[in-house]
Every structure is written in C-alpha cells, then in structure tokens.
Amino acid sequence: MNIPSVYDDIRPFEPDELQDVYKRLLDNEQFRQVLAYLYPGVPAEAIGAKMMQCKTNLEFQLAFCYGFLKNLMAKASKGWDMDTTDVDVTKRYTFVSNHRDIVLDSALLDVLLYDAGFKTTCEIAIGDNLLSLPWVKDLVRLNKSFIVQRSLAPREMLLASKKMAEYMHFVIKEKNDNIWIAQREGRAKDSNDRTQPSILKMMAMGGEGSPVERLMQLHIVPLTISYEYDPCDFLKAAEFQLKRDVEGWKKSAHDDVVSMQTGIMGYKGRVHYHCAPCIDDFLKNLSSDIPKAKVFDVIAEHIDREIFRNYRLYPSNYIALDRLDGTKEHADKYTEQDIAVFDEYLKKQLAKIDIPGKDEPFLLERMLTMYANPARNFMAVTGN
Structure with missing residues (x-):
C-alpha cells in the first residue's frame, strides 16, 4: 500500500521495513535482556530467526504477542x-x-x-x-x-x-x-x-x-x-497523596515503567x-x-x-460503594466471604505503598473510590 510519507514519523512500520526493525531490536542489549526474561533458556538467535519469518505486523503479533498474552492472563x-x-x-x-x-x-x-x-x-x-x-x-x-x-x-x-x-x-x-x-x-x-x-x-x-x-x-x-x-490501584492511591502533599509533584519516566510492569504482571x-x-x-x-x-x-x-x-460489576465494586456511603444498600450483591476476600486484598495493596507520611485512611478512601465509581456510574445510567 502507498502510504503518504507525511505519516512516516507516526505510523506503524510497514512490511517492507520489518527486517531492518528486527535487526535493530536484536542488536539492542536491553531488548535482548527482555527476551531472556520472557523466554528463559531460549537462544536469542532462535527468537531472531522466528522474528525474521514474520512478514507482516499481524504475523508478528500472532507469533509472539498472542500466545504471551494468553499465558499471562491464565496466570x-x-x-x-x-x-x-x-x-x-x-x-x-x-x-x-x-x-x-x-x-x-x-x-x-x-x-x-x-x-x-x-x-x-x-x-x-x-x-x-x-x-x-x-x-x-x-x-x-x-x-x-x-x-x-x-x-x-x-x-x-x-x-x-x-x-x-x-x-x-x-x-x-x-x-x-x-x-x-x-x-x-x-x-x-x-x-x-x-x-x-x-x-x-x-x-x-x-x-x-x-x-x-x-x-x-x-x-x-x-x-x-x-x-x-x-x-495499579495502590500506585494510583500513592499518586493522589503525593500530589496532595508535595507541591508540583509529577510522575517520572521511571514511575511510568513501574506502572506498566505492575499493570501487566x-x-x-x-x-x-x-x-x-x-x-x-x-x-x-x-x-x-x-x-x-x-x-x-x-x-x-x-x-x-x-x-x-x-x-x-463485581462484589468489590458494591462493597466499596457501601463502605464509602456507610450503608448496606447493596448487601444482596456480596457475601461475608466476599467482604473478607476484598478486605484482605486491600490490606495487601496498602502494605505495598512506601511514601513519606503515609496516610492510610486517605489511601484506603482513594482505593475504595476507584472501585465504587464504576458502580455509581452504572447505576446513574441504568437506574439499577
């Protein structure tokens, strides 16, 4: 396909560019480290040979991304x-x-x-x-x-x-x-x-x-x-407190990497x-x-x-909403076991937060809000 050159700096790579892209990636030490992590014991040369066989972006996605994501989500x-x-x-x-x-x-x-x-x-x-x-x-x-x-x-x-x-x-x-x-x-x-x-x-x-x-x-x-x-709920909660307590606080490039890793794994x-x-x-x-x-x-x-x-919506959404509102209006949507599981989850997530002046009540409220808002918005448009 003849794609106008004006899009060259923003578009995905085209099939005739893929071989050069594969070579650049395989020559990059950080990329090879990622491959070693994702495919322990598999020689980079073998992975490279498989990459070179992919003639289109879709073929690359099916050969590498599709199976990886299926395995990831299984875990x-x-x-x-x-x-x-x-x-x-x-x-x-x-x-x-x-x-x-x-x-x-x-x-x-x-x-x-x-x-x-x-x-x-x-x-x-x-x-x-x-x-x-x-x-x-x-x-x-x-x-x-x-x-x-x-x-x-x-x-x-x-x-x-x-x-x-x-x-x-x-x-x-x-x-x-x-x-x-x-x-x-x-x-x-x-x-x-x-x-x-x-x-x-x-x-x-x-x-x-x-x-x-x-x-x-x-x-x-x-x-x-x-x-x-x-x-990433605990990372987002920490961001809320840092923005509240530290004037001009902004996420760093490292913070983005941590969010990506946490979100994926x-x-x-x-x-x-x-x-x-x-x-x-x-x-x-x-x-x-x-x-x-x-x-x-x-x-x-x-x-x-x-x-x-x-x-x-899941039990966590309804529990969070009732907890914030101080009611049991949606108690028919969850069990005592659901409450115990969610509370244990929140406890573990809060324990991961390591910031100066850690304000646990505030952080918990922020996390509960993240789970309550989808329920609030759903009810607002459906009347349920």
Missing part, C-alpha cells in the same frame, strides 16, 4: 472475555474505551478481536511520553501502534493533532484496519471514566464534511473495560470487555438544534453512557 486473571454482540466482525471500527491499563487495554483487545472472528487486530494510539527509549518505540510501532505527539508547542500540537486525525481516517478508509484510542489522555486515577470532548474534536480534524459526518466516517464503538481488581481477577453499538446511528439522528459549541460535549456524554451501562 494473572480469573478469566477474561468480550461481548461483541453489537458489532459486525466483518466491519472496521474505532474503539474508544475507558483506560484501565497503559499496555494491556489495547493488547488484550487485539487478542479478543482476533478470537471473536475479526481478520485483523487494531492500530493503537500511544503517547510519545511512554516512548523515551528508541527500542521501545520500535517495538510498539512493530506492534501496530501510531504515535500521539504530546510534548509540543501549541502551534505544533495543532498541526500534529490534525495529522493524527487524518491518519486515523486513512487507517479506517484505506488500510481497512481497526483503531483503539483511550477516551481521555492518561488513565482516570479514580475510575470515574469520562470522555474528553477534545479527543473527539481531534478526531473530527480529519475526513470530510461537517464535524459529525467526519466522526461517522470513523465508525466509533464505545468499549467498556471492567477489571475485578486493578493491579499484577493479578486482575475477572476481566470483561464489552462493545456497545457503533454510534453512527446516534450521530445521524443528532438534533440540528444543538449549539455547535456543545456538539462534542453531547457526543462525549453519549459515549460515557454507553461505557457506563456496559460495566460488569
């Missing part, structure tokens, strides 16, 4: 699945999801899409703040990621956003591939998942016609990701993905009376409602 979860009842596996979509895990949100989606009968996975929007190491950037572009450029001046940011939007339209229309993008920049630390209208504004900078018509051309599907346990309990219907019909029927300045807000609210109503 780190109590089961994972996806409901695709409301989508057509022969079509291509832009999946807009809540953001639970830096790496796994899109990686698990790839596996679930393939298992559901899609003939392709998805191209993944990933922020350049996570790609400070050249070999990591190579690896994610090999794994069908395109780069969201964030550390730019306002004028450059506008141009970069337009280019990314145009590339997303190119992926759907010309490459006939799926896309995954988070509903907001960065994870919602308190699990109060809200779509940023600015994400939709960016997406509408590409394509043709009115803003609504441009969004219709991307075939947006709201995607809900539900975790029974968030392995940590125990997740049950995990569920749920595809809502594509919003094309909703967009088609939008009232012409909506002020232009409010259009993206209305669409974001619709995506939020779709994400909220498709949460899969």
